[in-house]
Amino acid sequence: MSESGKPILYSYFRSSCSWRVRIALALKSIDYETVPINLIKDGGQQFSKEFQALNPMKQLAIIEYLEETRPTPRLLPQDPKKRVLVRMISDLIAGGIQPLQNLSILKQVGQENQLAWAQKAINSGFSALEQILQSTAGKYCVGDEVSMADLCLVPQVANAERYKVDLTPYPTISRINKALLALEAFQVSHPCRQPDTPPELRA
Template sequence: MRTSFACLMKPVLHGYFRSSCSWRVRIAFALKGIEYDQVPVNLVKDGGQQLTDQYKTVNPMQQVPAVTIDGITLSQSLAIIQYIDETRPRPPLIPADLQQRAQVRMISDLIASGIQPLQNLYVLQKVGEEKLQWAQHFINKGFKALESILKQTSGTYCVGNEISMADICLVPQVYNAERYKVDLDQYPTIKQINQTLMELEAFKVSHPSCQPDTPDDLRS
């Protein structure tokens, strides 16, 4: 039977080492202890491998990540992560408490809709020369709000004391903020939670500096 056979196959992540949305999915797989294969899609080489007709059949939006899993192909990192969480529930990435679930999604969406899309590669290419200021502006705007929200919701992690999808979104966004030279000392709560998370194995093994497609000069 097709479905059973598909379930026995390892998931395949189409991603890019430096893409923050790809990193989100890598963290989710690592936290769940799920083995997966990676198919690198180089967003800059050859004008962008995500723009090929072949990749368009994987993700019509021509972005990474996309994941082939259980016989279907999904795009949009938060949809992928929630699918992984609903089909492989341990450990949970969305808490059981209904109000905490909403807070996890609110923080995840603040990053995934309110910050990341405005500083991704494709948008910055369109912005042109002022791209550093543009990226800093939107990251700072989002981080000011996020810092204020986290003061209400956080414990050890973004929402209480359990790791969730919100933490999976936070760490790659902080990595982007550092790339764009945002001063993180303005955001002590974000900085503290990020440091705590970066001590964990799942966040380390999924880091952009150690993926199959990481160039040698960026490895650590």
């Protein structure tokens, strides 16, 4: 909590983990304060003692917590069978794709291999995802209601574009991504509109 009583989000404008949570906060109309954590500056501010003490590893757990404490609008469907689909898709993205192409891994892989590595991780995950979505999607990832899966999808597609992945083989992913980006919650939370977005990347 901040001094004003608002929840604080430790956020990096370009991080897909931060973006997911920003979308959830926007959908649930939760007012919050941003404390920027620059994942690149000073060798990565997330490695500072102050931040480590805050327990950095959260990701989907924050969204599940928001869902339990602020259930409206719901980000998990009421039906357990649909809920397992939403969590499966969220896991596939947040546990199966994103960790393989995040900054710390790409640093380990070495500069000349980064692009190919990231593309391979994303293409391999998107092939599975495209197939799954063909059976689960309506307007969005699972049926016609925005869910946690959609919060994971949009930031991951942005990463794919950043790493120049050809999205032609993924028509369902592309269609859903476009529909979601038309929604206000996905726009106000966008990396190009954050307090810590550098001027040259603003839109």
